[in-house]
Amino acid sequence: MFANLFFGVTEEEKERAVATIVERASPRHEFFLMMALAIAMASMGVLLDSVVVLIGSMLIAPMLYSLLAVSLGIVLADGDLLRRAFTTLGKSVVLAFIAAAVIGLFFTGTDLSTIGIINASVPSLAYAIVAGIAGFAAAFAMTKKNLSEMLPGVAISVSLVPPLAVAGIGLAHFDWGIFVNAFLLFLTNVVGIILFAVVVFSLFGFSVKRRVAEKAVRAEDKELVHEGVIAPPAKPEPKPAPEKPAMHEVTKA
Numbered sequence: 001m002f003a004n005l006f007f008g009v010t011e012e013e014k015e016r017a018v019a020t021i022v023e024r025a026s027p028r029h030e031f032f033l034m035m036a037l038a039i040a041m042a043s044m045g046v047l048l049d050s051v052v053v054l055i056g057s058m059l060i061a062p063m064l065y066s067l068l069a070v071s072l073g074i075v076l077a078d079g080d081l082l083r084r085a086f087t088t089l090g091k092s093v094v095l096a097f098i099a100a101a102v103i104g105l106f107f108t109g110t111d112l113s114t115i116g117i118i119n120a121s122v123p124s125l126a127y128a129i130v131a132g133i134a135g136f137a138a139a140f141a142m143t144k145k146n147l148s149e150m151l152p153g154v155a156i157s158v159s160l161v162p163p164l165a166v167a168g169i170g171l172a173h174f175d176w177g178i179f180v181n182a183f184l185l186f187l188t189n190v191v192g193i194i195l196f197a198v199v200v201f202s203l204f205g206f207s208v209k210r211r212v213a214e215k216a217v218r219a220e221d222k223e224l225v226h227e228g229v230i231a232p233p234a235k236p237e238p239k240p241a242p243e244k245p246a247m248h249e250v251t252k253a
Contacts, residue, residue: 022216025069027088039096042165043103071197076210100168123185131192139200
């Protein structure tokens, strides 16, 4: 049974998973728009101390795909994919801080010490275990085509968006204790997801799919250039033609 779980995956399923991860982790305008909306919603959920609003924000946040792209890049030892994934992740974090801080500025009179979600945003071993389970489940569901609809549930189970929202609100209130605790919780979850997703992708044998990833990255780059997201690659300068010897030098020879 265990062998069938990790060795009964077709090459087509692996290639589909690679292409999907590369596509959904690409730094498109829509990706960052959905990330900003998710953080804005999460920030309101934090300030309202509403778990329901937080769940909604986690459902629309695309950040999980960038973490899966990092894990896949590690397994494939693909520098281009890793750079793309970390760039998307880094921009998402900066955008999250800005969006949450802007929302927090409108509620500077709020007593943050009374908000249960903020008080619970402290890193712990339990959160690390949950993140690891979520990373395992996300990578497994992404690979198995018939389980892909379970990814939203995985996104809800792991705390990625709420800590970023809490950290941004902490920045707006100049409360460095809240900011540090929330950001450390976010990093704990990121590391847990990436590590366990690396284990799953390795068990599935994704390491031989580097060419598939490179092809998917090139295809995405063409789309991003067409959409104006990134600049087209610079064309190499033509090499100067070798100079022909003068006629009098040829005559002397």
